[in-house]
Amino acid sequence: MENKNEKVIVIIGPTAVGKTKLSIELAKRFNGEVISGDSMQIYKGMDIGTAKIKQEEMEGIPHHLLDIKSPEESYSVAEFQSMVRPLITDITNRGKMPMIVGGTGLYIQSVLYDYKFTDSKGNEQLRSELEKKAAIMGKEALYEELVQIDPVSAKKIHPNNVRRVIRALEIYYDCGKTMSEVEHTNEANPLYDVALIGLTMDREQLYKRINYRVDLMVEEGLLEEVKGLYKTGLRDCQSIQAIGYKEIYSYLDGVQSLDSAIEQLKQNSRRYAKRQLTWFRNKMNVEWFDMTPPLSMDEKVEEIFQYIAGKFSGKEN
Incomplete structure (x- = not known):
């Protein structure tokens, strides 16, 4: 376009x-x-x-x-x-x-x-699961998960910004590409x-x-x-x-x-x-x-x- x-x-x-x-x-x-x-x-x-x-x-x-x-x-x-x-x-x-x-x-x-966008509406079920994970294990554990999967995006996202951390993980688990890979394309x-x-x-x-x-x-x-x-x-x-x-x-x-x-x-x-x-x-x-x-x-x-x-x-x- x-x-x-x-x-x-x-x-x-x-x-x-x-x-x-x-x-x-x-x-x-x-x-x-x-x-x-x-x-x-x-x-x-x-x-x-x-x-x-x-x-x-x-x-x-x-x-x-x-x-x-x-x-x-x-x-x-x-x-x-x-x-x-x-x-x-x-x-x-x-x-x-x-x-x-x-x-x-x-x-x-x-x-x-x-x-x-990988999915403009997002995966609500996956997001809900990640939110529960954050509530149970803590936002630090979720952020560490992102560091392991997508260190490039993790550097750009503050550990306290749980919504952005969840979105980055959601993209990866939903489509198999990291947020940084999606942005690069x-x-x-x-x-x-x-x-x-x-x-x-x-x-x-x-x-x-x-x-x-x-x-x-x-x-x-x-x-x-x-x-x-x-x-x-x-x-x-x-x-x-x-x-x-x-x-x-x-x-x-x-x-x-x-x-x-x-x-x-x-x-x-x-x-x-x-x-x-x-x-x-x-x-x-x-x-x-x-x-x-x-x-x-x-x-x-x-x-x-x-x-x-x-x-x-x-x-x-």
């Missing part, structure tokens, strides 16, 4: 770097519609903690894949891929420019490249005529912005938002593992103080930003733009606009 006649703008980068504001300004210039590339903004009622764009911030620009799932539902890369590719075609056919904006690298990679050439924009920033400045954003989230009612989910009895599901929710849950469970939970949230957000940058630099062919002041947003928008216009016209440097 190749859609080289379909143009796609993609804006990626770490949390709090300025993707949202830039995407709106570029959407105005390119007659664009935004597709969220964030794996958590799909959930209804999870607005503050996911830094979901507000209605007034959209400035009339259509946004897709926001608020499409209930928090108790799961969501996969394969599901994202199957939703976004038809969306790109639909937006293009209406004479608009599709723009994918977000920070979940694997999701975006799965759309842009010939990313194949995925085609490296993009399927679309894509302008892949990466935003970066001086680390100290970025970390200050992340800390400020967390303080702002608390002011805007993050605690109340998470309490609402907590009171429904929601736990042990994909959405609550998100940064911004799991930390407040630990406070509500009485595990730590609110101040400690907020500090942990800031630290986890900074670490996540660092992992995002590392992932993007290692996995995708990105044109990077430094968003560190003193250049204004208007100047950055103009610079990036010129790059994209040149790339799509074949006049890039």
Whole structure:
């Protein structure tokens, strides 16, 4: 499947770097519609903690894949891929420019490249057996099993990320190939005529912005938002593992103080930003733009606009 006649703008980068504001300004210039590339903004009622764009911030620009799932539902890369590719075609056919904006690298990679899945739905019975194994023997034993089977993938997955460990084992036992072998076979050439924009920033400045954003989230009612989910009895599901929710849950469970939970949230957000940058630099062919002041947003928008216009016209440097 190749859609080289379909143009796609993609804006990626770490949390709090300025993707949202830039995407709106570029959407105005390119007659664009935004597709969220964030794996958590799909959930209804999870607005503050996911830094979901507000209605007034959209400035009339259509946004897709926001608020499409209930928090108790799961969501996969394969599901994202199957939703976004038809969306790109639909937006293009209406004479608009599709723009994918977000920070979940694997999701975006799965759309842009010939990313194949062994079984998009997964093997539920096998997954259930592996979950029971983790509960009985411990997550460490499960991770060690992955180290023996697929050391390449094991290096990329944190031992505490049981869901990812189980998924890697599931792939191996279900199809006889390791996750790293499956990923290696995925085609490296993009399927679309894509302008892949990466935003970066001086680390100290970025970390200050992340800390400020967390303080702002608390002011805007993050605690109340998470309490609402907590009171429904929601736990042990994909959405609550998100940064911004799991930390407040630990406070509500009485595990730590609110101040400690907020500090942990800031630290986890900074670490996540660092992992995002590392992932993007290692996995995708990105044109990077430094968003560190003193250049204004208007100047950055103009610079990036010129790059994209040149790339799509074949006049890039």
